[in-house]
Amino acid sequence: MKSLLASWESLCATSGALRFIDVNLRGVGQVMFQDNPLSGALFLAAIAWGSIAAGVPQVLFGGLLAVVAATLTAQWLRVEPASLRAGLYGFNGVLVGLALATFVAPGPLLWAYVVVGAAVSVVAMEATANLTKAWSLPALTFPFVLVTWLLLLATYGFAGLSGAALPSAGVVAPFQSMAATRLDAGLFVQATLLSISQVFLKGSAIAALLFLAGLAVNSVAAAIAAVAGAILAVITAHALGAESDLITGGLLGFSPVLTAVALGTVFNRPGLRVAAYAALGTAFTVVAQAAFNVALTPLAIPALTAPFVLVTWMFLLPRLALDKR
Amino acid sequence: MKSLLASWESLCATSGALRFIDVNLRGVGQVMFQDNPLSGALFLAAIAWGSIAAGVPQVLFGGLLAVVAATLTAQWLRVEPASLRAGLYGFNGVLVGLALATFVAPGPLLWAYVVVGAAVSVVAMEATANLTKAWSLPALTFPFVLVTWLLLLATYGFAGLSGAALPSAGVVAPFQSMAATRLDAGLFVQATLLSISQVFLKGSAIAALLFLAGLAVNSVAAAIAAVAGAILAVITAHALGAESDLITGGLLGFSPVLTAVALGTVFNRPGLRVAAYAALGTAFTVVAQAAFNVALTPLAIPALTAPFVLVTWMFLLPRLALDKR
Amino acid sequence: MKSLLASWESLCATSGALRFIDVNLRGVGQVMFQDNPLSGALFLAAIAWGSIAAGVPQVLFGGLLAVVAATLTAQWLRVEPASLRAGLYGFNGVLVGLALATFVAPGPLLWAYVVVGAAVSVVAMEATANLTKAWSLPALTFPFVLVTWLLLLATYGFAGLSGAALPSAGVVAPFQSMAATRLDAGLFVQATLLSISQVFLKGSAIAALLFLAGLAVNSVAAAIAAVAGAILAVITAHALGAESDLITGGLLGFSPVLTAVALGTVFNRPGLRVAAYAALGTAFTVVAQAAFNVALTPLAIPALTAPFVLVTWMFLLPRLALDKR
Numbered sequence: 001m002k003s004l005l006a007s008w009e010s011l012c013a014t015s016g017a018l019r020f021i022d023v024n025l026r027g028v029g030q031v032m033f034q035d036n037p038l039s040g041a042l043f044l045a046a047i048a049w050g051s052i053a054a055g056v057p058q059v060l061f062g063g064l065l066a067v068v069a070a071t072l073t074a075q076w077l078r079v080e081p082a083s084l085r086a087g088l089y090g091f092n093g094v095l096v097g098l099a100l101a102t103f104v105a106p107g108p109l110l111w112a113y114v115v116v117g118a119a120v121s122v123v124a125m126e127a128t129a130n131l132t133k134a135w136s137l138p139a140l141t142f143p144f145v146l147v148t149w150l151l152l153l154a155t156y157g158f159a160g161l162s163g164a165a166l167p168s169a170g171v172v173a174p175f176q177s178m179a180a181t182r183l184d185a186g187l188f189v190q191a192t193l194l195s196i197s198q199v200f201l202k203g204s205a206i207a208a209l210l211f212l213a214g215l216a217v218n219s220v221a222a223a224i225a226a227v228a229g230a231i232l233a234v235i236t237a238h239a240l241g242a243e244s245d246l247i248t249g250g251l252l253g254f255s256p257v258l259t260a261v262a263l264g265t266v267f268n269r270p271g272l273r274v275a276a277y278a279a280l281g282t283a284f285t286v287v288a289q290a291a292f293n294v295a296l297t298p299l300a301i302p303a304l305t306a307p308f309v310l311v312t313w314m315f316l317l318p319r320l321a322l323d324k325r
Numbered sequence: 326m327k328s329l330l331a332s333w334e335s336l337c338a339t340s341g342a343l344r345f346i347d348v349n350l351r352g353v354g355q356v357m358f359q360d361n362p363l364s365g366a367l368f369l370a371a372i373a374w375g376s377i378a379a380g381v382p383q384v385l386f387g388g389l390l391a392v393v394a395a396t397l398t399a400q401w402l403r404v405e406p407a408s409l410r411a412g413l414y415g416f417n418g419v420l421v422g423l424a425l426a427t428f429v430a431p432g433p434l435l436w437a438y439v440v441v442g443a444a445v446s447v448v449a450m451e452a453t454a455n456l457t458k459a460w461s462l463p464a465l466t467f468p469f470v471l472v473t474w475l476l477l478l479a480t481y482g483f484a485g486l487s488g489a490a491l492p493s494a495g496v497v498a499p500f501q502s503m504a505a506t507r508l509d510a511g512l513f514v515q516a517t518l519l520s521i522s523q524v525f526l527k528g529s530a531i532a533a534l535l536f537l538a539g540l541a542v543n544s545v546a547a548a549i550a551a552v553a554g555a556i557l558a559v560i561t562a563h564a565l566g567a568e569s570d571l572i573t574g575g576l577l578g579f580s581p582v583l584t585a586v587a588l589g590t591v592f593n594r595p596g597l598r599v600a601a602y603a604a605l606g607t608a609f610t611v612v613a614q615a616a617f618n619v620a621l622t623p624l625a626i627p628a629l630t631a632p633f634v635l636v637t638w639m640f641l642l643p644r645l646a647l648d649k650r
Numbered sequence: 651m652k653s654l655l656a657s658w659e660s661l662c663a664t665s666g667a668l669r670f671i672d673v674n675l676r677g678v679g680q681v682m683f684q685d686n687p688l689s690g691a692l693f694l695a696a697i698a699w700g701s702i703a704a705g706v707p708q709v710l711f712g713g714l715l716a717v718v719a720a721t722l723t724a725q726w727l728r729v730e731p732a733s734l735r736a737g738l739y740g741f742n743g744v745l746v747g748l749a750l751a752t753f754v755a756p757g758p759l760l761w762a763y764v765v766v767g768a769a770v771s772v773v774a775m776e777a778t779a780n781l782t783k784a785w786s787l788p789a790l791t792f793p794f795v796l797v798t799w800l801l802l803l804a805t806y807g808f809a810g811l812s813g814a815a816l817p818s819a820g821v822v823a824p825f826q827s828m829a830a831t832r833l834d835a836g837l838f839v840q841a842t843l844l845s846i847s848q849v850f851l852k853g854s855a856i857a858a859l860l861f862l863a864g865l866a867v868n869s870v871a872a873a874i875a876a877v878a879g880a881i882l883a884v885i886t887a888h889a890l891g892a893e894s895d896l897i898t899g900g901l902l903g904f905s906p907v908l909t910a911v912a913l914g915t916v917f918n919r920p921g922l923r924v925a926a927y928a929a930l931g932t933a934f935t936v937v938a939q940a941a942f943n944v945a946l947t948p949l950a951i952p953a954l955t956a957p958f959v960l961v962t963w964m965f966l967l968p969r970l971a972l973d974k975r
Binding site: 162 | 784785821822823824825889890891892893896927930931933934937938940941942943944945948963964965967968969970971972
């Protein structure tokens with residue numbers, strides 16, 4: 001693997017076009033914190049599979065268009081070259097593109113919207129990074145959440161864009177328990193896998209396996225944390241009596257998966273105390289996800305990865321010496 | 326009083342168990358900024374009276390469970406010992422416990438929820454303190470508000486937890502004036518006292534007197550500020566024509582009481598200009614309380630002490646030299 | 651012009667009363683970033699014209715009362731003299747007064763509300779300035795937005811204040827396309843001008859011309875940016891298919907106008923790259939305006955200049971070297 005990546009790196013050093021592809025692939029990889037073009041390529045394969053299998057190839061196109069637009073914008077804005085090359089200006093863009101193409105009906109205005117959204121995501125990334133630098137906090141996917149929320153909310157004010165797949169506005173009301181739905185072994189595995197694939201807004205077990213492969217080629221610990229986080233999220237949601245459709249569709253689990261990877265492997269050195277801390281954060285992200293789902297009910301937009309951002313920032317800010325004995 | 330506290334302190338120095346009790350009592354005392362175990366004990370007596378008299382002993386249990394869980398979590402996370410010993414990691418926890426047990430129907434899941442909420446309140450406290458350190462701002466009860474809002478909102482997404490005592494979701498609409506309700510002397514005194522007891526989510530005049538006693542044993546100025554703040558809040562709310570039930574139940578006054586104590590005695594040296602400044606902040610907290618009540622109407626959750634946190638931060642940030650001549 | 655201003659300045663140096671008038675005029679001028687008493691006087695003339703022509707002279711009175719109350723409060727709080735003299739403590743106040751008198755029915759309680767709101771806007775200004783100093787960010791109109799939102803929301807909780815001209819609470823729903831309304835040349839010009847006058851909550855073409863004159867006497871570049879921003883906003887809103895009434899009334903354009911002036915002339919040195927960057931920000935402010943309009947639908951309050959504040963902060967934070975070659 002390493003020699004493969006080394007060969008690719010020397011190829012990129014000789015060609016601007018290949019370097020551009022490399023930067024965009026790393027941008028896709030950074031959605032799950034992996035600065036690795038192979039991870040990005042596998043993630044892209046998963047997005048492609050998930051989009052085409054679900055009959056929405058435009059979602060793949062939206063993601064590709066957005067990551068390229070974001071990278072070009074970052075180049076035009078002359079951001080810091082090392083961060084650019086590591087894909088840090090691409091991951092919010094690709095998510096903006098995937099989300100817009102998922103929730104808004106396709107058409108020329110949508111693609112213009114995607115390009116503007118991706119460009120603004122770069123500005124938002126730089127803004128967030130400067131804002132959180134004082135606390136050594138990473139920007140995470142906050143730029144994606146902020147820009148996409150604004151873009152999705154605005155569709156309700158524009159005749160040119162139809163948020164066809166957005167939820168309808170509802171009234172906050174006590175939870176209606178569904179007829180007893182047993183979470184058997186099959187559904188449990190499905191819920192776990194889809195919690196991983198929904199990080200990229202995909203509900204596909206095969207895509208989930210490709211995402212895990214993409215994680216594993218760069219960090220086996222990250223792949224383990226993702227699976228462990230997904231399992232913990234499903235168990236927590238089930239214990240609290242959350243709606244089965246949300247659980248089995250992975251919609252309560254994708255934010256916790258990101259929290260688990262971030263707190264358990266990326267920003268802390270793995271260990272027993274770190275694992276316990278990350279588990280608390282992961283379980284609380286399930287609560288936060290449910291809370292955001294409720295809070296956004298009157299606004300008719302999805303929570304995206306806001307619960308992950310909020311809880312992970314909350315758990316990173318304390319700067320605890322968790323890995324000391 | 327001082328010798329009593331000194332004896333208690335030397336007892337605590339010899340016993341881990343007594344020290345643990347001391348830290349938890351101080352945690353309760355810090356809800357109203359008092360680093361004093363006797364204040365905490367009196368506050369606890371008030372909580373006990375208010376809970377048992379209202380037929381909801383589980384609220385007392387929730388508060389006790391939460392403060393102990395918060396202290397244990399803080400020890401496990403190895404927070405700064407001096408702050409821990411001063412009770413600064415307990416006050417948000419006890420409030421989380423009181424609020425959850427007040428609004429959610431009791432049961433095993435509720436107690437698990439309280440323990441998780443109290444543990445996360447410690448993380449949120451450390452996060453908030455690190456965040457606001459750059460401006461020398463205290464965390465106040467922001468961790469309590471943030472964590473409790475998430476936990477309460479999430480109950481609408483879980484069949485296992487029933488927010489039985491939460492408000493119903495409503496639509497924001499012009500205020501319907503009630504049939505002329507005269508705020509006579511008796512109701513005025515009740516409104517003032519309940520504004521104090523509602524700091525701990527209690528609607529009881531006797532509890533209010535115990536809270537005032539708990540303040541007075543550590544700071545007579547704080548007790549005076551609490552009463553003055555409550556009176557000012559009731560007058561302001563009445564002048565603006567707020568609903569009588571909210572006024573007489575103390576529900577527009579508890580945040581202003583905290584603002585008055587914080588701005589008038591804890592974070593500024595008392596004096597004439599400080600009193601005027603604190604009065605402006607206290608009166609504006611009534612407006613903020615009404616505003617939060619309205620803003621949270623569609624979300625069916627209570628404002629908690631968010632108005633106090635917002636206005637007190639706003640009035641502390643300017644770093645004015647109010648006590649200079 | 652310069653000699654006129656110099657004469658005025660020497661007059662002010664000899665008279666406390668004239669200095670007080672000067673400070674208040676500059677306060678009005680700072681709503682659009684102009685530290686110039688003549689700009690303030692022309693803006694005031696525009697407000698007067700717009701208020702009286704629309705049959706709401708109380709709005710003019712509210713603005714005047716508020717700016718005076720804000721200046722007096724700032725003096726009492728002994729803020730930094732140079733900033734005070736530049737009008738930096740007045741512009742949020744005048745906007746609070748204009749907004750309250752626009753949306754709330756007149757009466758003695760309204761004027762008390764305006765005075766308190768203006769006083770608190772000074773505290774909020776100082777708080778915001780201290781908060782954003784670490785990033786060298788200007789406070790913009792954030793204090794106005796925060797204080798006015800709280801004051802307007804609270805009217806729904808008070809019988810004494812009637813938010814007669816506030817929007818009704820609605821449910822977020824897909825946009826209903828209006829019968830094809832062609833944006834002909836006349837409507838286009840109207841939409842552009844009203845986008846400028848709505849910065850001061852006025853829907854008047856003559857007021858708009860007075861505002862432009864007030865800009866031009868201090869900064870021709872600012873006047874050009876305002877017109878260019880308004881045109882770009884109208885085109886963007888039209889291209890996205892926004893409701894014609896909002897466009898032709900200038901209600902989607904006033905925040906973008908402020909963004910254009912701020913990003914294009916005040917905080918960046920004008921140039922080609924800066925113009926492109928400001929244009930992106932201005933177009934995105936139209937999206938943000940639509941998004942805030944939707945998000946505030948359940949809360950029945952207007953967005954005010956929140957979209958401008960959010961987007962301008964987002965575009966200022968990156969500290970890009972846009973004016974370098």
